[in-house]
Amino acid sequence: MSSLYGSFATLQPHQQWSAVFAGLCLAIILRLVIRYLIILNHIKALPNIATLYQPWLKYQHARSDLIAFPSLLSSTPAYETSSPSTAQYISLRPHLFHKPLHMQRYIGFDVFGKTLLSTQTGDEHKRHWSVVRRCFSDRQMASVWEAMRWSLNTFISEEVDQGEKVVVEDVREALIRVTLLVIGRKGFGKDFPWKMSETEGNDIPFEESLYVVEQSVLLQIILPAWVMRLLPLHRLQPFWRARKAFLAHLEHMYLDKRSELQTSGAASSTEEEKAPTDLLGALVHSQLGVEQEARLQGGNEKVAGLTKSEIIGNMCDAGHETSGHTLGFAVAYLALYPQWQEEVYREIVSACGDEQPTYKDMHKLPLTLAVCLETLRLRDIVSTIMKEAIDDVFVPYTTWDAEGNITTRTHLVKKGSLFVIDSSATSINPHAWGLDSMEFNPRRHLGNMPPFVSFSLGARQCLGKRFAEVEMTSIVSGLCKNFKVYPVKSHEQESWEEMRARMIDSATEQISFQPGKFAVRLEIR
Numbered sequence: 001m002s003s004l005y006g007s008f009a010t011l012q013p014h015q016q017w018s019a020v021f022a023g024l025c026l027a028i029i030l031r032l033v034i035r036y037l038i039i040l041n042h043i044k045a046l047p048n049i050a051t052l053y054q055p056w057l058k059y060q061h062a063r064s065d066l067i068a069f070p071s072l073l074s075s076t077p078a079y080e081t082s083s084p085s086t087a088q089y090i091s092l093r094p095h096l097f098h099k100p101l102h103m104q105r106y107i108g109f110d111v112f113g114k115t116l117l118s119t120q121t122g123d124e125h126k127r128h129w130s131v132v133r134r135c136f137s138d139r140q141m142a143s144v145w146e147a148m149r150w151s152l153n154t155f156i157s158e159e160v161d162q163g164e165k166v167v168v169e170d171v172r173e174a175l176i177r178v179t180l181l182v183i184g185r186k187g188f189g190k191d192f193p194w195k196m197s198e199t200e201g202n203d204i205p206f207e208e209s210l211y212v213v214e215q216s217v218l219l220q221i222i223l224p225a226w227v228m229r230l231l232p233l234h235r236l237q238p239f240w241r242a243r244k245a246f247l248a249h250l251e252h253m254y255l256d257k258r259s260e261l262q263t264s265g266a267a268s269s270t271e272e273e274k275a276p277t278d279l280l281g282a283l284v285h286s287q288l289g290v291e292q293e294a295r296l297q298g299g300n301e302k303v304a305g306l307t308k309s310e311i312i313g314n315m316c317d318a319g320h321e322t323s324g325h326t327l328g329f330a331v332a333y334l335a336l337y338p339q340w341q342e343e344v345y346r347e348i349v350s351a352c353g354d355e356q357p358t359y360k361d362m363h364k365l366p367l368t369l370a371v372c373l374e375t376l377r378l379r380d381i382v383s384t385i386m387k388e389a390i391d392d393v394f395v396p397y398t399t400w401d402a403e404g405n406i407t408t409r410t411h412l413v414k415k416g417s418l419f420v421i422d423s424s425a426t427s428i429n430p431h432a433w434g435l436d437s438m439e440f441n442p443r444r445h446l447g448n449m450p451p452f453v454s455f456s457l458g459a460r461q462c463l464g465k466r467f468a469e470v471e472m473t474s475i476v477s478g479l480c481k482n483f484k485v486y487p488v489k490s491h492e493q494e495s496w497e498e499m500r501a502r503m504i505d506s507a508t509e510q511i512s513f514q515p516g517k518f519a520v521r522l523e524i525r
């Protein structure tokens, strides 16, 4: 150290300044790299929830569904819980458990503007919720169904060889494209293929900016825009430019939609039939309605509802990834379990005869929806739901002995503790779902069932639940009505068990849990 100081002292003053400057730059870069690695690790998985493929195993070993583990971000002890009663207890008590908004998962969601998902329970949540909830009307759902079918047909006719048999080489990629197309059409109200003119001063077309942002979403969440801009890394520049262009397009589209609705008079109509069926249009229509209500009540319309950046944030949160990945797993299960394909096919034929299923038929297709829910139960997409205790609180949990005798207990959780509802494990807890909890059996969703936490529960449960259910039922019914789905072996001798492990268990955790690469063969019925 002293020799380092000695060498420093021998330098000329301007060289000393340069050395200090270089040292500072190095320290900043080092800090950024460390932050990047911590956040990456944090987003991808909490270290203790590493049992991705057998999420119940750690509870089975502990003979308890309450396991303590130190939180990454809080100095207070944190607890992980999986019992449905505990998960339900926490989810249904928003006055005791808030969202830990300091966690990167929620900070990351706000990258394009504040979203409903990352608002704190209370006034802020109510303000967002009152605008966003109006986008999920029955009319919206009917058009989501149609858009999904259109997107699936577009994909099948454009991307795979026409004929009696077609092979989809990468099911995950295909279904993400199908759901992304729907977000394009249903989200931004744009027909495909996009022929959008470029926004003034923006040289990257909207379609391109959306695809690049989608491809680099993890980076977009982790790295602030100014870091992407300033870091002298050649490969980061396209991501930064796409993000800038994407936001500029969205702002342009928002302002256009606002003035279009105001000029057409649709803005002043509260009738549901006048609301646009694309998500951006519905959001703007809802926002204009909230402003009008505030005006009529003598309030300040300028502060009513959401700001421009909040509308854009909520727009970007119109999840295609969650439904896309669930559908990827559902196709794997259908291919592996042909008996369920046949049952679903019979249900569709008895509900719709020779016609293609429409949204009006959805209530007659409970088994088709159950296939999607059962997929989600076994391959929970979100995996972890974070909560923070805002007061000292006793939570229920259970332990059991070697003979299986169950004892119900309570545990004192200190104010400020961080909770992770382990939804992957909760949904396969044999004490709640039965000893066959690991088996793929969609029929279990048709009767009484334990609380299902994959969409969360209570006041903060998924607002897009119905949207996702409609998207998934539309695709699964469309596939099963028109095709038989077969798995494609990776080599001639591959057994069913090996295929299952490859298609289901090769999943990875990115922003959400996602299937690995696998192919299926579709044969026209």
Ligand code: HEM
Residues within 6 Å of the ligand: 116, 117, 118, 129, 132, 317, 318, 319, 320, 322, 323, 326, 376, 381, 382, 384, 385, 386, 453, 454, 455, 456, 459, 460, 461, 462, 463, 464, 465, 467, 468
């Ligand atoms: C299979 C598909 C989906 C699953 C499994 C899912 C799951 C979830 C979960 C677990 C939460 C709670 C997250 C938390 O508290 O940290 C949530 C919240 C939310 N989801 Fe979904 N989601 C899905 C699809 C969608 C779709 C398609 C949309 C929109 C079109 C959507 C919109 C939302 C919104 C707005 C919230 C925040 C609700 C609030 O905090 O009040 N979700 N979702």
